[in-house]
Amino acid sequence: MIIENTKLAFKAMIGSKLRTLLSLLGIVIGVASVVTILTLGQSIQTNITKSISSAGPDLITFSPRSYSKSISMFTEKYASNIKALSPDIETVMAIDQGNSTIRVGQQNDSTTVYGVPSDYSNNLAMTFSSGEFFNLTQSITSRQVVVLGSNVATGLFPTGNAVGQNVMLYRGTQGKPYKVVGVVEDKDAIFSLNFNYSVFIPYSTYQSRFSKSSYVHSYIIKVTDQNNTLGVSNTVENYFNTKIGKDYFRIISPTTVAKMATSVTSTLSSFLAAIAAISLLVGGIGIMNIMLVSVSERTKEIGIRKALGAAPSVIRGQFICESLVITLIGGLIGVAIGLIASYAFSVSMGTTFVISTFSIILSMGFSMLIGLFFGWYPALKASKLDPIEALNYE
Amino acid sequence: MDTIIKIDRASRFYNVGDITVKALENISLEIKKGEFTSIMGPSGSGKSTLMNLIGCLDSPSDGNIYIDGQPTFNMDEEDLAYLRNNKVGFIFQQFNLLSKLTALENVITPLLYSDVKKKDRVILAKEALRKVGLEDRMYHRPNEMSGGQKQRVAIARAIVTNPSIILADEPTGALDSKTGKQIMEVFWHLHEEGRTIIVVTHDIELGNQCLRQIHIKDGHLVEDKK
Numbered sequence: 001m002i003i004e005n006t007k008l009a010f011k012a013m014i015g016s017k018l019r020t021l022l023s024l025l026g027i028v029i030g031v032a033s034v035v036t037i038l039t040l041g042q043s044i045q046t047n048i049t050k051s052i053s054s055a056g057p058d059l060i061t062f063s064p065r066s067y068s069k070s071i072s073m074f075t076e077k078y079a080s081n082i083k084a085l086s087p088d089i090e091t092v093m094a095i096d097q098g099n100s101t102i103r104v105g106q107q108n109d110s111t112t113v114y115g116v117p118s119d120y121s122n123n124l125a126m127t128f129s130s131g132e133f134f135n136l137t138q139s140i141t142s143r144q145v146v147v148l149g150s151n152v153a154t155g156l157f158p159t160g161n162a163v164g165q166n167v168m169l170y171r172g173t174q175g176k177p178y179k180v181v182g183v184v185e186d187k188d189a190i191f192s193l194n195f196n197y198s199v200f201i202p203y204s205t206y207q208s209r210f211s212k213s214s215y216v217h218s219y220i221i222k223v224t225d226q227n228n229t230l231g232v233s234n235t236v237e238n239y240f241n242t243k244i245g246k247d248y249f250r251i252i253s254p255t256t257v258a259k260m261a262t263s264v265t266s267t268l269s270s271f272l273a274a275i276a277a278i279s280l281l282v283g284g285i286g287i288m289n290i291m292l293v294s295v296s297e298r299t300k301e302i303g304i305r306k307a308l309g310a311a312p313s314v315i316r317g318q319f320i321c322e323s324l325v326i327t328l329i330g331g332l333i334g335v336a337i338g339l340i341a342s343y344a345f346s347v348s349m350g351t352t353f354v355i356s357t358f359s360i361i362l363s364m365g366f367s368m369l370i371g372l373f374f375g376w377y378p379a380l381k382a383s384k385l386d387p388i389e390a391l392n393y394e
Numbered sequence: 395m396d397t398i399i400k401i402d403r404a405s406r407f408y409n410v411g412d413i414t415v416k417a418l419e420n421i422s423l424e425i426k427k428g429e430f431t432s433i434m435g436p437s438g439s440g441k442s443t444l445m446n447l448i449g450c451l452d453s454p455s456d457g458n459i460y461i462d463g464q465p466t467f468n469m470d471e472e473d474l475a476y477l478r479n480n481k482v483g484f485i486f487q488q489f490n491l492l493s494k495l496t497a498l499e500n501v502i503t504p505l506l507y508s509d510v511k512k513k514d515r516v517i518l519a520k521e522a523l524r525k526v527g528l529e530d531r532m533y534h535r536p537n538e539m540s541g542g543q544k545q546r547v548a549i550a551r552a553i554v555t556n557p558s559i560i561l562a563d564e565p566t567g568a569l570d571s572k573t574g575k576q577i578m579e580v581f582w583h584l585h586e587e588g589r590t591i592i593v594v595t596h597d598i599e600l601g602n603q604c605l606r607q608i609h610i611k612d613g614h615l616v617e618d619k620k
Contacts (some may be wrong), residue, residue: 308504309479
């Protein structure tokens, strides 16, 4: 009977093409919106997670906002106090940074100079296109050595061979020569730290040549296991909250940002999908309207079918089947349009396209439910028609 | 002969506002299997109401009707539909074919609601169309057929489920006299096959062609002539 009802549904749809198309439109738009929004949401979330995992999910950046309140706390030595806060902390690196001009012969460029410890490159999984990072000896003896970001190296040494050359780093108008020991391979930025446009010198060298003070710009905390990043971040945050107050520092980690971003994206896309689902509801009302018209127009047919032995439950099934076929077709077209649209958006935004199976199942299921719900009343009305009155209907 | 229809003091009342209209009152009659009967009466006499009761499209307000031994009083819609599908074949004045379906699909329709297996439906429908001489028009739609052909399709549809009773409501009313005669010939053939045929008509000439004539007037049975 289901096959026969489906055939009848298609016949009825073909019989009034324009009307069917218009009633389909509501479902198509609704499903397409839900699929587009949820698929895009998922794509964005996947992209965030991907970029976070390449940005070091086991790192936390901690930086003071105001030195006046907590000046004594933010020195290189205080790193060991932070490390002692949790056994999950592998290491705490004191970092300092500032802007500088870098010059080789007539070539010069603006860059950010980072004063970092020698284990910085290992902790941040940096790789080198040539040379290597400065070692511990060079670091503690405040040697004037520098590691160049890939774009800085290309800018200053277009022909390559930067390692072993000297560059001038300026603090104000005062320049000092630094020996290039390594060039970092292209690497994605972590927040404001853009590896490709930065240079790295030993922390002690930075203090003596650039900052001339013992205060750090920030700490980078590396945790033993990335699953503990959030926990460690909270521990450190709570500690400093009680020590200096929350307005005097900033703590940020790719993982916490990812969680925040994922939560925001997910809330936003759920909210938008809910709005889109309203259009599905409106589409459902359209279907109900069309089905009521159809029942009214086909009263005579219903009467004939009843006279031929169709039970009320069969007539009900026929009209519910029609409603479901409309929403199923509308849903399928909607899913196709939704996927095409979200693919186009993903390409234009440069994000990876991820098909959200959940959104397809959800929107198809929801549209079928709408078909069932809004088809029920017209079907019930059809099944309750008096066969004699229906037969005599003109 | 076995009784196929037994009407036992059946009445049918309708409430129109505060007024109760007695469409049929205290009718009792029996029709045997294989009889060729006409139910006659002027417009408003109650003959259509009687046809609806016999055809299980309606159930009596009082009394009982037995179709092939089964009482229809207090039957629900589902059971009445089952009985209609299995025991009654309808033929209407205006043919009442489904306009979007071909002749074959129209004849198959009652089988959709029966227990007949899918593969047998087409075979049975083609056989029914062959019986009424329309095997060459089976893929035509009603709008491509003449009145006589449409009525033959309706007859094929009525007999396809092999019902005990064939109920024809003014079967020649929409046809010219020549075509009407041809349709009556088809009924005679069906009668010869042993089918029970009831023709409901106000046309005395047509009614008199049947072997038994039942006259209804003002909701009462006034004459039963064999």
